[in-house]
Amino acid sequence: MTLDLVKQKYINEIYSQSVGVHEVHNDIDLPDELFNLFIRKEEFDNKIRDQWGLWEHPYSDNYQRGKLWYPEINKFFFENYKTNFKNVWPDNHKFALCITHDVDQISEKxxxxxxxxxxxxxxxxxxxxxxxxxxxxxxxxxxxxxGCETEKTIKWLLDTEKKYEASASYLFHVYPSKKKSKYDCTYSFSDTYKFNKSKINVADLCKELKKQGHDVGLHGSIHSGTDYDIMAYEKDFIENILEEDIVSLRQHYLNFDIRKTPGIINKCKFQIDSTLGFNRNIGFRSGICSPYRWYDCSTKKILDFIEAPLIIQDAALFSSTALEFNLNMAKSTVNKIINQVEKYYGCCTILFHPHLFVYAEYRELYESILENAKKNGAWLCSLEQLNSHWRKKKILNGDN
Ligand SMILES: [Zn+2]
Known part of the structure; x- marks a missing residue:
């Protein structure tokens, strides 16, 4: 398929996502610079990476143009083409807040x-x-x-999400059987923690999360992003515990090699990934606030898995190696970003790490996000729900 055809296909998909039904329009165009931002051409062509081997925001064209915090593609469609914007999200919700938790630690200890x-x-x-x-x-x-409590980590999250009737994705890391990295997480599924005045191991905790209506997915280990066998083993491991397929993925450290990782995700048959974001900034890495099927620059094919770009993560807001905001700055910046997603009827995927909720500012920011989003008509959903919504509505157009 030529790149022009790919572009036309995406235009129709994105346009269809904006109006909530599948419609073909051959009269709609998208500027090449926005299309290249969307398919991550700069990242594929340019080999510069940071100390963790990752593409970071300073290298991005939209950051350099002062546009990283704007979903330029949604804005382009919104301003240039009349759209209906009905039934984009279930039950007439105006926009989506996709809630995710990378479970790097179960407890603060x-x-x-x-x-x-x-x-x-x-x-x-x-x-x-x-x-x-x-x-x-x-x-x-x-x-x-x-001594390892979950009272201020996962238990606090479950109580808070129940209060807002929110479903979230909890992404678990499988301790590597071979090829370990010093950055990998250290818990195993047989480790025991205090939970709800009792004790629970990680395997049973996953089952409990499912029982409470949440999504459980994989938080892929460092080497899984470049090794199919490792990612397949980790997916299999969690599926064996849950006795069902899992659909959701995010790579630990957002470790993502644009030449290799998308093909591995696809081969492992994950249905939705949310790794495309930054560790040291927030915003729209691919210029869009809608989920979309991944275009693989290596094979020049549209892959089957959906990318739900990561827009806001806690560590990027507060960490001393990132934006280092205080609570008020974090709140006002997050509001600006979510207001735009709401304006363009998009989806804002957020990431909060459970073990960081021991800090009051993380708890306060998280609760304020849920409260405001719900008040403003958001669908508070998990990656699994987001995935099945898009596929059920047949907004995605099957073939390549
Ligand atoms: Zn992680």
Missing amino acids: KTFCEKARLFNNRRVSGQKKIEAMLKTLASLTKINSY
């Missing part, structure tokens, strides 16, 4: 076993190794698994 795995992951040598061992031993004497 690590269990005995987690600390041992962390030590193993680091693989340091010489003097550093001795120092790391002493540090680990010192902390092991103070904390065991029974």
Whole structure:
């Protein structure tokens, strides 16, 4: 398929998403610079990456033009073509807030076993190794698994989401069986934590989340993004625990190699991914606030999985290596971004890490986002719900 045909196909898909029904329009055009932003051509053509091997916001054309915080593609359709904007979202909701949690830690504290795995992951040598061992031993004497609470992490989240009748995606990391990275998470599915005045292991916690109406998906390990066998193993692992297929994915550290990862996600048959975002800024990496099928620049094909771009993440707002906002700045910036998504009838995917809810500003920001979005008519949904909504409405046009 030529790039012109791909572009026309996407124009119709995106236009159809805007009006909520599938319609073909051959008279609609999209400027090449916006189309290239959308298919991530700059990222495919340019090999520059940051210290974690990732494409970050300073390299992006829309950041350099001062447009990273604007969904330019939705704006273009909104301003240039008359659209109906009815039935885009279920039950006449005006826009969608897709809620996701990367479960990097279950509790704010690590269990005995987690600390041992962390030590193993680091693989340091010489003097550093001795120092790391002493540090680990010192902390092991103070904390065991029974001290590891979820009261201020996952339990707090479940209570809050129940209050707002919100469904969320909880993405779990599978401890790598081979090829570990020092950045990988350290819990295993047999580790036990305090939950609801009782004890629960991670496998049962996943089942409990499903029971409460949430989505459970994979938070792919560092090496899974470039190795099909690893990602397939991790997907399989969670599916065996839940005894059902999982559909949702986000890569740990947003680790995403544009040449390899999309093909692996597709081959693993994930239906929806939300890795396309930044660790050190918020905004619209591909210029759009709607879910869409991924265009693979390597094979020049539209793949089957849907990308729900990550627009806002907690760490990018507060971290000292990122925007380093205080609570008021974070609140007002997030409002500006979500107001735009609402204006263009789009979807804002947010990421909050459960273990960071021990901090009051994370709890306050999260609750204010849910409260405002609900008040303004948002559909508070998970990745799984978002995926099935788009596929059910047949807005996506099957073939390539
Ligand atoms: Zn992570």
